[in-house]
Amino acid sequence: MEFHIIHASKHDGANNTTADGLKKNLAGRLGQVVRSSQMEHAGREQRLETPCVMVHTTRGCSPHMTWDSLERVKDACGGQAWAVQADVLHMSDAQQAEVLRLYIQEGKRGRSFMGYPEDAILVATPRDPCVYEYIGAVRNSTDDGASIVTMCGATMLRPEEYMTLAGYVEADIIVGLGDEVVSDSKMSRVVASSKRTVAWMDRILQHLRVQGDETLKKRPLLVCPIVGGRDVKSRRDALEHIRPCIAASDGVYISGLGTGESFHERQDILRSIIDAVPEEKIRIASGISHPGDMLQAIACGVDMFDTSYVHMVTRAGYALHFPLSLHDLIQKNAEQQRRDDKTKLNIWSPELKRDASPLVEHCPCDTCQRHTRSYLHHLFVTHEMTGQVLLEHHNTLYIQEFLRHVRDAIRHDVFSDYLDAWKEYMMMA
Amino acid sequence: MLHPGADVIAEAGGLHAFTGRREKPFITDSGGFQVFSLAYGSVHDEISSGGGSIKRKGSMSSTREGNKVVSISEQGVTFKSYRDGTVMLLTPETSVAAQKKIGADIILPLDELPPYHVESDNILRESTQRSHRWEDRSLQEHAKNPQGQAMWGIIHGGSDLDLRSESVRFVASRPFDGYAIGGSLGSNPSELYTIINHVMQILPRDKSCHVLGIADPKNVKALAQLGCDTFDSCYSTRCARHGSMMTDTGMIRVRSGKYTSAHHPLEGCNCYTCTRYSLSYLHHLVKANEPIAQTLLSLHNISYMRKLMDTMRDDILQNKL
Numbered sequence: 001m002e003f004h005i006i007h008a009s010k011h012d013g014a015n016n017t018t019a020d021g022l023k024k025n026l027a028g029r030l031g032q033v034v035r036s037s038q039m040e041h042a043g044r045e046q047r048l049e050t051p052c053v054m055v056h057t058t059r060g061c062s063p064h065m066t067w068d069s070l071e072r073v074k075d076a077c078g079g080q081a082w083a084v085q086a087d088v089l090h091m092s093d094a095q096q097a098e099v100l101r102l103y104i105q106e107g108k109r110g111r112s113f114m115g116y117p118e119d120a121i122l123v124a125t126p127r128d129p130c131v132y133e134y135i136g137a138v139r140n141s142t143d144d145g146a147s148i149v150t151m152c153g154a155t156m157l158r159p160e161e162y163m164t165l166a167g168y169v170e171a172d173i174i175v176g177l178g179d180e181v182v183s184d185s186k187m188s189r190v191v192a193s194s195k196r197t198v199a200w201m202d203r204i205l206q207h208l209r210v211q212g213d214e215t216l217k218k219r220p221l222l223v224c225p226i227v228g229g230r231d232v233k234s235r236r237d238a239l240e241h242i243r244p245c246i247a248a249s250d251g252v253y254i255s256g257l258g259t260g261e262s263f264h265e266r267q268d269i270l271r272s273i274i275d276a277v278p279e280e281k282i283r284i285a286s287g288i289s290h291p292g293d294m295l296q297a298i299a300c301g302v303d304m305f306d307t308s309y310v311h312m313v314t315r316a317g318y319a320l321h322f323p324l325s326l327h328d329l330i331q332k333n334a335e336q337q338r339r340d341d342k343t344k345l346n347i348w349s350p351e352l353k354r355d356a357s358p359l360v361e362h363c364p365c366d367t368c369q370r371h372t373r374s375y376l377h378h379l380f381v382t383h384e385m386t387g388q389v390l391l392e393h394h395n396t397l398y399i400q401e402f403l404r405h406v407r408d409a410i411r412h413d414v415f416s417d418y419l420d421a422w423k424e425y426m427m428m429a
Numbered sequence: 430m431l432h433p434g435a436d437v438i439a440e441a442g443g444l445h446a447f448t449g450r451r452e453k454p455f456i457t458d459s460g461g462f463q464v465f466s467l468a469y470g471s472v473h474d475e476i477s478s479g480g481g482s483i484k485r486k487g488s489m490s491s492t493r494e495g496n497k498v499v500s501i502s503e504q505g506v507t508f509k510s511y512r513d514g515t516v517m518l519l520t521p522e523t524s525v526a527a528q529k530k531i532g533a534d535i536i537l538p539l540d541e542l543p544p545y546h547v548e549s550d551n552i553l554r555e556s557t558q559r560s561h562r563w564e565d566r567s568l569q570e571h572a573k574n575p576q577g578q579a580m581w582g583i584i585h586g587g588s589d590l591d592l593r594s595e596s597v598r599f600v601a602s603r604p605f606d607g608y609a610i611g612g613s614l615g616s617n618p619s620e621l622y623t624i625i626n627h628v629m630q631i632l633p634r635d636k637s638c639h640v641l642g643i644a645d646p647k648n649v650k651a652l653a654q655l656g657c658d659t660f661d662s663c664y665s666t667r668c669a670r671h672g673s674m675m676t677d678t679g680m681i682r683v684r685s686g687k688y689t690s691a692h693h694p695l696e697g698c699n700c701y702t703c704t705r706y707s708l709s710y711l712h713h714l715v716k717a718n719e720p721i722a723q724t725l726l727s728l729h730n731i732s733y734m735r736k737l738m739d740t741m742r743d744d745i746l747q748n749k750l
Contacts, residue, residue, distance in 0.1 A: 059714060061721040066701065066728070095689070099709055103692045113692070115705050151717055353433055356441055370449035374441055378433045385720065 001172050001221040003250060003282040003303075006030045006049075009415040028298040028410045031282065033083075033121055033221075035172050046081040048121045050282070050303040051410075052403050053294070054085035055396065056129060056311050060114030063311055064385075064392040067117050069366075073397045076364045077404055083173075084120040085306050087128045091165045092157050093150035100168045110168035124171035125253075126162065126178060126225065129286060129308035141179055143199055159200040163207050171220055175253040175284065175306075176204045176245075178225030182259040190229045194238030197227050201245040221250040223284055230261040232268045239276050251282030254302070258287025263296070270300035291322060291343055291402055295422055298406060299415075310395045314388055317380050318344040319359040320398040322425075324405045326414060329421035342426055345373070347391065352377040365397040366390075430460060430517075431510050435530035443532030456661070457533040459524040459567070462642075464506050465542040467497040501541070503559070521566035528578075529571075535579045535607070538567030542612060543587070550589065557585045557592050560612075561599045568603055579606035581639060587613045588620055590627045601633050608632060610657070611641040622651060629655045646675055646737055653741050654750060665734050669726035672715040675733040683726065688712040700732035701725075 009027035031050040037043065055062060055070065062070060074082050091097055103113045116122055126146075141147045145158035162177045177200050179193040201224055208222065224245045228235040239246075246252060254273055257266055266288075274283055285302045288294055289309035297305070313320060322343045323329040339345075345352075345359060358368035359376065367376070367390040379387030409418040441447040444455050499507040505520030521539040528536040540560040543552055564582055571580045582605035586592030600608055610628055615621045625640065632638060637658040643649070644662030652660070665675065672684035674695060681688075681695075691708035702711070702725045714722035744750040 059717055059719055060710065061714070061719065061725075063720055064724070066721070066724060067705075068701065096713060099690060099692075099713070102690060103707075103709070106692055108692065113707060113710055115710065354437055354440060372441065372447070372449070374433065374437065375447055375449065378437075378447075382432055385723065388720075389724070 001219065001250075002034045002036070003050075003221060003280070004032050004034065005279065006032055007411060009410045009413060028406065028415045029301060029303070030407060030410045031303050033173070033282070035081075035121060043118050046119055046121060048081040048083055049407055051294075051298045051305070051406060052083050052303075053305040053307060053309075053399055054083040054123055055120075056085050056308055057116075058087070058128065058130075059090045060086070060116060062392070062396070064314070064389045065396065067115065069389075069393055070396065071117075072366060073393065073400060076397050077400045080404075082120055082400075083123055083304060084116060085123050085125055085129070086114070086116065086169055086171065088124050088126060088162055088165045089128065089148050089150065089157070091168070092148065092161070093152035093155060095152060097161075097165060100165070104168060109170065111170045114169055116169065121173065122169060122171045123173040123175065123284070123304070123306070124166035124169065125175045125286070125306055127180065127255075127286070129306055130311055141196065143196055146177060146179065146200075159203045160207050163204055166220075173221045173223060173251075173282075173284075175223045176201050176225050176249070178227045178253070178255060180225075180227055180255055181229055183230040183256060183261040183265075184259075185229045187229075187231065187234060190227075190231065190234050190238075193227050194234075194241055197225055197238075198242050198245060201225075201242065201249075205245065205248050221282065223251040223253045223282065224249040225253045225255050226273055228256050228269075230256075230265045230269065232265075232272050235269055236272050236276070239273060243276075246277060246281070249281070251284060251303075252277050253306075254283065254285045255287065257285060258289060258307075263293070266293070267296055267300065270297055270302065274301040291320075291399075292422065292426060294403075295406070295419055298410075299419060310392065310399055313344060314392040314395050317347040317387075317391070318395075319347055319376070319391060320395045320402075321345040321360050322402075324398075324401055326405075326409060326418050326421055329418070329425050342428070347373070347376050347380050347387070349377070359391075359394055360398070363394065363398065365394045367394040430519075430527050431512050435527040439530040439532070445532070454535070455533040456535040457528045457531055457537065458641075459521075459528070459537045459539040460519055461506075461524070461540050462542060464498065464508055464519055467508055467511065503562070505539070505563075521563045522570045525567050525570040525580075529574065529576055532576075533578065535581060536571065537581055537609065538564040538571075538583060540564060540583045540585060540611060553587045553589055554592060557587070557596055557612075560585045561596070564600075565603070568605065572604075581605055581607040581609040581637075583609045583611040583641070584628055584632070585612040588615050588624060590624070593624060593628055594631060597628055597631050605636070607637040607639065609639040609641050614640075614643065618648060618651075621648060622655075625652050625655055625657065629657065632656075644734070646734070649734075649737065650741065665730035666727045669730045670723045672722070672726065673730075674711075674726055675730050683708060683711045684715045685712075695729070698729065698733065700729050702729040702732075 007030040009029060028051060033048040033050065035046040037045045091100060100110055100113060104110050145156045148155060148157055159177045166174045179196040181190055181193045224242060226239065228238050252273065254270065277283065282304065283302050284304040284306060285297050286306040288297050288305055289307050294305060320343065352373040355373040357373055359373060360368055371390060376387055376390060409415045438444055438447045445451045497509045497511055499509060499516060505518055507516060507518050509516055524539040525536065540563060541556050543556040568580060582600035582603055584593065584596045584600050586596045610625060615624055634656065638656065639659040640652055640657050642662055644660040645664045649660055668680060673680045673682050676695065688708045689712055694703045694707055706725065711722065711725060741750060
């Protein structure tokens with residue numbers, strides 16, 4: 001696996017450094033993840049453009065959509081290779097891990113057991129973006145391993161076991177196991193978590209060395225977790241400790257976000273971390289959801305998002321609905337001006353009972369092409385599962401389309417215009 | 430009728446336009462089964478138990494708590510909407526009018542459904558005769574504006590074969606576009622077969638015959654051989670929701686522990702699910718309560734039923750059935 005930078009957005013201003021040494025006016029960049037055909041089981045070469053958002057899965061599947069439906073989403077987005085998130089912790093209860101091991105022992109492929117598509121860039125992550133598996137465990141994490149809550153109760157997961165499970169499903173990008181903390185954790189806990197993460201990453205790197213010396217093209221990308229709370233100084237201190245691990249990895253996974261920090265705190269955290277990471281390394285962020293927050297993160301230099309946003313808005317009965325292109329952001333049509341919620345449509349609203357229009361005009365998804373707001377409203381009010389299936393189809397495509405337009409804006413050096421237009425759209429009364 | 434309402438669907442251009450399935454034929458029920466289920470049967474039990482013990486089915490004396498049916502009279506059924514408690518009156522005329530607005534291809538007349546375990550012959554006879562009177566009124570309402578829709582007459586009579594014969598004579602004498610066999614169809618497969626066999630011996634064969642509420646593989650095979658043409662039931666998707674898959678050797682409960690290590694797909698099936706997933710993985714999804722499990726198992730069960738019907742039609746054409 002490889003990651004390249006294709007294009008960095010041009011930004012104006014000769015003096016691009018703040019008083020405390022941070023780069024300012026950071027702008028998005030276009031990158032590409034490449035899975036070489038030389039990788040075992042890789043099939044033909046796959047190229048994935050970034051910034052992008054991973055398709056969220058639980059136990060091998062999108063919560064409501066089969067893979068053939070998701071293929072249509074991929075086609076509607078121009079057929080680009082897609083990133084699929086796989087939570088390693090879902091496989092970590094003893095029974096499931098053993099079943100996988102036996103399956104592979106029979107000469108079969110773990111990836112096919114879970115049904116992940118061959119052409120997906122599979123990203124093994126250490127948490128479910130919808131559920132915080134590190135809370136509720138009976139014991140605390142130790143230097144030996146993480147204490148997590150699984151379907152079968154609490155268990156300890158060691159870094160080596162984590163890597164073995166990630167290997168079972170032939171992940172293309174593996175995020176290392178980190179000692180996750182939430183944004184308002186005590187400082188002593190934050191400091192302990194960063195030290196423990198360094199210790200676990202050392203063991204992960206050792207585990208990979210024991211596996212054998214593979215050239216970059218033949219092995220998955222390893223991404224180093226950057227844990228911590230919302231205190232920027234502690235985040236920078238943690239970076240110093242983990243710098244050798246970052247140097248030995250292919251990128252960083254910025255975690256602990258979306259757990260209570262403010263918009264500005266998140267910006268400071270992202271900038272302080274990304275500023276310290278070599279440019280050629282991929283940057284993945286978890287816990288960033290709202291499209292405006294994604295734009296903020298992309299402006300800071302994030303390449304990939306691990307988020308439950310699509311699933312959570314679907315579950316709550318909202319359809320993503322906001323302008324995608326720069327042109328539409330500037331246009332500001334009458335309906336958008338009327339709406340209080342500038343990014344979502346509430347399917348539960350009685351106003352939709354007789355609304356024969358699609359969720360979003362001109363949206364190419366199957367849901368918008370075949371069904372009306374009135375029908376979706378009816379399905380939700382009557383608690384029919386089809387409602388969630390149709391809505392998830394729309395929301396999945398919509399977020400992918402959003403990122404496609406953002407990539408185009410970066411490609412054509414109008415990303416700062418896109419950002420400005422977005423801010424103005426959100427401020428529109 | 431309760432949601433979104435026939436008017437909303439009519440405004441949307443009818444059922445086909447509203448659901449976005451313009452190329453598929455639709456059949457609508459009169460609402461009778463659903464309304465009478467509020468009084469007794471599984472829907473009533475669900476509403477009245479509120480998660481507690483399930484009351485005996487068919488016991489009118491136990492219907493007080495959670496009973497949404499206010500009264501049943503010659504005019505129709507007065508009931509309270511389970512959505513908001515609005516008192517509503519369902520008559521043959523209002524049922525047919527709603528089905529006209531909704532715009533299905535095939536519609537059904539309003540009929541009365543007595544409790545499944547009725548001990549008095551008198552109750553069953555009176556109910557059957559009331560159903561006939563309601564079906565007459567439904568037919569008259571339909572005839573005012575046929576709208577290109579077909580109406581099927583429903584044959585009642587419970588397990589009483591004489592009443593069934595009487596009902597067949599009634600339905601056959603009216604200008605319905607097809608027949609449907611409804612009401613209580615016995616308490617076991619043997620009774621079901623006896624009733625259907627009796628009806629099919631005397632039912633004219635000039636129109637299609639539908640069986641209401643039966644669509645499991647075993648009974649579909651048996652009843653198709655008696656001459657029944659179409660079936661409806663939630664059986665295949667309900668079984669899927671409860672973790673079961675249809676096979677040629679019967680139902681398999683994927684939730685069972687014996688599938689934990691069944692690292693192979695179900696043999697002999699080329700549906701979407703079976704060409705991609707092993708039984709052990711499906712077991713895992715069902716045990717983890719993942720919603721996608723219901724989708725995958727439903728895909729299999731519906732696919733299974735479609736193949737079954739394809740095979741039966743081929744066998745009929747080749748005189749094997």
